[in-house]
Each structure stands twice: as structure tokens, then as C-alpha cells.
Amino acid sequence: MHPQSPQALVYVGRSRLHRNRANLIQALHVAEGFRNIGLPMRMYLPPAEGCDVRRVLEDFGVSPDLDIRPTQWLHTRFRLWPFFLRFRRELRAARSVFTPLPQVSGILAALGIPHVLEIHDAERDLIAKGMLDTVISAHRKGVLTRLLPVSRGAERLLLDSGADPARVTVAPNGVELGAYQALPAFDPARLAAPRLVYLGTLERKRGIEVFGAAAAAGLGQVTLIGNKAPGYTPPPGVVVLPFVPHHEVPGWYGRTDIVLLPYPKDIATADSMSPMKLFEALAAGRPIVASNLPVLRELLTHEENALLVDADDADAWLAAIRRLQADPRLAATLAGNARELASRFTWEKRAADIARACGWLPAA
Structure with a gap:
């Protein structure tokens, strides 16, 4: 009692x-x-x-x-x-x-x-x-x-x-900043073959087709972590791992080189959400590519702390990854500004x- x-x-x-x-x-x-x-x-x-x-x-x-x-x-x-x-x-x-x-x-x-x-x-x-x-x-x-x-x-x-x-x-x-303080710093040298990690339920309505497109284009090592929804088939060329406890999430961000946040325009919470994944990505101090949605623009500014792209344009996501690969200085700036922003939340x-x-x- x-x-x-x-x-x-x-x-x-x-x-x-x-x-x-x-x-x-x-x-x-x-x-x-x-x-x-x-x-x-x-x-x-x-x-x-x-x-x-x-x-x-x-x-x-x-x-x-x-x-x-x-x-x-x-x-x-x-x-x-x-x-x-x-x-x-x-x-x-x-x-x-x-x-x-x-x-x-x-x-x-x-x-x-x-x-x-x-x-x-x-x-x-x-x-x-x-x-x-x-x-x-x-x-x-x-x-x-x-x-x-x-x-x-x-x-x-x-x-x-x-x-x-x-x-x-x-x-x-x-976000619990303390859980992210020990992560390795962002390493621009890894952009040649970046690690892309998704954590969450594996189902199509969450926009994770972007990860499959990145794998198909040979743009990085893609890992999907989470429980598969009924009927979901992972795309070829990706590693699929089962759900991990939440306290292990920061460590996986530490193994990520570019964070993708591909929220669809028609997601139920698109007009009012405040996704914890966004704050985790900021705290991890990694360059972020995110859907260009008004609710995400409340915190993210294009080319300042993230690259914002059309949620439904797969080619735009791939172009954003390639841009970060070609411009390590931009990637490092986005990563540093993201971590600084996280300290306010x-x-x-x-x-x-x-x-x-x-x-x-x-x-x-």
C-alpha cells in the first residue's frame, strides 16, 4: 500500500x-x-x-x-x-x-x-x-x-x-536528455554508408516505405525495429529486428547516422501531434530529415536543424539523404543545432x- x-x-x-x-x-x-x-x-x-x-x-x-x-x-x-x-x-x-x-x-x-x-x-x-x-x-x-x-x-x-x-x-x-548524453557524437565520415534505423510498429501507414526505398537505392544500411502489424511484409534489403524495451532506444539512435521521420500527411494526428520520436532524434544529435508538415515546423526549421521534404515524395527523401552525404558540413550543422534545441524540452x-x-x- x-x-x-x-x-x-x-x-x-x-x-x-x-x-x-x-x-x-x-x-x-x-x-x-x-x-x-x-x-x-x-x-x-x-x-x-x-x-x-x-x-x-x-x-x-x-x-x-x-x-x-x-x-x-x-x-x-x-x-x-x-x-x-x-x-x-x-x-x-x-x-x-x-x-x-x-x-x-x-x-x-x-x-x-x-x-x-x-x-x-x-x-x-x-x-x-x-x-x-x-x-x-x-x-x-x-x-x-x-x-x-x-x-x-x-x-x-x-x-x-x-x-x-x-x-x-x-x-x-x-525527452530524457540524460539517456542520450553518452551517445557517440555524430560522425560525418559515416555518411558514405549511413545507418538508417526505424523504431516503432512496422506497418505501411507510418510512412516507413521511405526506408525500403533508401535500401533499394543503396543509400545506407537500413534496420527496422518493432512488432510487425498483420499483413506487413518488410521490403528486401533491410534488417528486421523485434521490439526492444524503451530504455534501449537511445542506444539505437547512437547507431544511427541520419534520422528519418517520414510522418504521412494523412496520419490521424497530423494536425496536433507532438511526437516523442522527434524529441528523441533531436537529443541524439543526428541530422534529421522529416516530413514537411505544419505541426513539425513548429519546432523544425528547414536547413537549420533539419531537412524538410514532401511526405509523399519518395524521390525527395532520397535526394535529402544524398544531399547530406554530399555536404558533411551541413549534416554536422543540422546535428549540432538539433541537440541544442533538445535541451529546451x-x-x-x-x-x-x-x-x-x-x-x-x-x-x-
Whole structure:
């Protein structure tokens, strides 16, 4: 049993600890970020089925001592109201409740419990599920005390829909810089035969055809790492490795010479995402080639810290790789500027920025 922590922050989510999903990894780093700045956070999550929670947290690269309280009432097989009936007292006693789920926000608002809502996918979570009006109404009434979109794109949607701009704070995702500090420095000499590594689910809708095209063109050593989606067939000429624990991800960036971030234009989160892969690539200090999407341009500047290309133009991706090979000085500049930019996006800084905006810490 964990001791009760009056005035702790409380996180409510439905990500399951035994699944390696980006939203879970982000949630754990959020909690650790707040803890590291002196704001303890209790996390209510669904049960971890058949796994050692401490080992799972270590695999995710976060402290195994995070205050996680699994409860069956957050499992997706149940509706949410039983959870709130069981834990209403704890939620009311919290300094604030923090959630990335509009459905949770709706119930908290109905119960009059002050809370903060983090917005990751405005299109899918707010519009497609019919939650936008409910969220904006709760925000204007004040029970939803602050909206935290992770991108300017999501912020624009909220403001255009009537959110109070004084209580909207853009909070992009972050990265654990310490995990990347020991990586070998970018070596321009390796550009003659660069190593290209993809980490994530292996399926076509993620734009990874670019890696197959690079392999077919003889532009580098291509490695795809992750679980294969049903029906996915890796292209010839690439090495395919199984999923690796998240704490091993930095090491694979250390074995990468050029980072490709080929997000498709039609990806569901294209207008509002803040992908953790982007921050990991920045922290790795490697030259980046990324899709020229508005949401990525919020951080990336063409020829300053990345090369931006048309997401759907395979030839443009290959031309960008060849350009870096032909211009090692440009590649080194992009790599250095990327690493410098990453220093602005630690999880602790993100937590502190949010805490000050919410009044949980004094202004800097």
C-alpha cells in the first residue's frame, strides 16, 4: 500500500502498463517530471496483466518507485463511472487531477472536480468523439482549469472553438536528455554508408516505405525495429529486428547516422501531434530529415536543424539523404543545432512550465 498523499497531483489514464505504447511512455515521463520538481503525482491506471510493475517501469526508463495504483475500474471493459464512485474522495482531495482523456474530463466536470486536460489528438479525441463542445464548456465554466495542447495546431482548434486563451498552455512533449548524453557524437565520415534505423510498429501507414526505398537505392544500411502489424511484409534489403524495451532506444539512435521521420500527411494526428520520436532524434544529435508538415515546423526549421521534404515524395527523401552525404558540413550543422534545441524540452522543464501556468509553483 502507498501512503496517502494529501494535495498530491492525481493522474487518471487508461493506458495499460504491459503494453509498449507511446501514450503510456509519455504518461510515465509526465509523472516522473512532476515528481522530479517536487510535485508528487499518484497515477491511477488499469491493472498490469501478468507483469512485474517495477521491471516494466525500468524497461521504460523511468523510476520504478513511481506511485502507480492499478485499478480494474479503469480497464476499458468497464464504463468510467464506477471508478469515480470508488475514488471520488481521493480526487476531491487532490491538488488537481491531470488527465489526457476528454471522457474523464467530462465526468470530472459533471462532478465539479477541478482538473487539467492534456490534448494530444484534437481531431480524434475531441471532434470525432463529439467531446469538443463539452470540453470547451467545462473550460469556460472554470472546472476544467487549464487546457494543455501539445502543439500550436491543437491550440488553434481550441481557441477557435471558444477556449479562454488565458488558460490554454501549449506543452510539447519532451525527452530524457540524460539517456542520450553518452551517445557517440555524430560522425560525418559515416555518411558514405549511413545507418538508417526505424523504431516503432512496422506497418505501411507510418510512412516507413521511405526506408525500403533508401535500401533499394543503396543509400545506407537500413534496420527496422518493432512488432510487425498483420499483413506487413518488410521490403528486401533491410534488417528486421523485434521490439526492444524503451530504455534501449537511445542506444539505437547512437547507431544511427541520419534520422528519418517520414510522418504521412494523412496520419490521424497530423494536425496536433507532438511526437516523442522527434524529441528523441533531436537529443541524439543526428541530422534529421522529416516530413514537411505544419505541426513539425513548429519546432523544425528547414536547413537549420533539419531537412524538410514532401511526405509523399519518395524521390525527395532520397535526394535529402544524398544531399547530406554530399555536404558533411551541413549534416554536422543540422546535428549540432538539433541537440541544442533538445535541451529546451526536458520532461522536468515541461513539468515546471505546466506547474507555473497552473499555479502549482510560483512564477519563475
